[in-house]
Structure formats: C-alpha cells, structure tokens
Amino acid sequence: MSEETIFRKIINKEIPADILYQDDFVTAFRDISPQAPVHILIIPNKLIATVNDIEVEDEVLVGKLYTVAKKLAQQEGIDASGYRLIMNCNKDGGQEVFHIHLHLLGGENLGKLICAEKTIGE
Numbered sequence: 205m206s207e208e209t210i211f212r213k214i215i216n217k218e219i220p221a222d223i224l225y226q227d228d229f230v231t232a233f234r235d236i237s238p239q240a241p242v243h244i245l246i247i248p249n250k251l252i253a254t255v256n257d258i259e260v261e262d263e264v265l266v267g268k269l270y271t272v273a274k275k276l277a278q279q280e281g282i283d284a285s286g287y288r289l290i291m292n293c294n295k296d297g298g299q300e301v302f303h304i305h306l307h308l309l310g311g312e313n314l315g316k317l318i319c320a321e322k323t324i325g326e
C-alpha cells in the first residue's frame with residue numbers, strides 16, 4: 205500500500221483545499237465533509253499509508269502531527285473547550301484515504317464516542 209492518494213495532490217497544491225498550515229514535513233487542511241464545526245486533517249507530507257506502516261524513524265514526524273494539531277486547536281479557539289484527535293486504520297477503523305491523517309474535531313460537545321451509527325455487537 206504505497207500508492208499516492210488525493211492527499212498528495214493537496215500537499216502539492218494540484219487540487220484546491222483550505223490549507224491552514226504547511227511546512228516541509230506536515231500539511232493541515234479543512235476536511236471537505238466536516239463532522240463537527242471544526243474538522244481539520246493533519247497529515248505528514250511523506251506518504252505513510254496506515255498506522256501499521258509507521259516506522260521507528262517516523263516517530264518524530266508522527267509526533268509533529270500532534271504539535272501542529274495543538275497549535276491549530278488554539279488558532280480555532282477550541283483548546284480550552286476541548287477536542288478529539290482520531291487516526292483511523294484500515295477497514296474496521298473506517299479508513300478511506302490511505303495516507304495517514306489525524307482528524308482534529310471540535311467546536312461542540314462530541315460525546316463519549318464519535319460514531320453515532322454503530323451499536324456494540326452489530
């Protein structure tokens with residue numbers, strides 16, 4: 205699973221996206237289909253397909269996703285009210301784009317679980 209995805213085109217600015225942050229390592233942009241008033245995706249510029257593909261050498265890079273998320277939460281004014289950070293993995297995790305991304309969700313009370321459609325045991 206090393207194919208480029210639509211997120212590569214966003215990083216390279218080949219397709220439009222509402223990019224909020226970009227440096228040599230990380231890009232962050234608003235999710236096209238927001239699930240909360242604030243819904244931002246934070247991704248490494250390097251293609252890592254899934255959490256299963258994160259290597260020891262990627263530890264600093266993956267950590268940077270969190271420091272960028274923290275800054276964006278402050279910028280969006282949701283740091284004090286709170287937010288949720290999610291990274292889905294593969295089919296059961298609901299991953300659709302195979303370039304790892306941290307979802308930053310907030311701006312309302314998200315409840316205990318993000319998935320309102322699923323009941324345990326279904």
Ligand code: AMP
Nearest residue numbers: 210221234235236237292298299300301
């Ligand atoms: P996941 O299900 O964890 O793989 O999340 C993929 C996310 O990417 C979904 O929340 C989509 O709405 C979002 N997404 C897909 N295409 C785009 C795009 N072109 N611009 C912004 N967000 C996108």
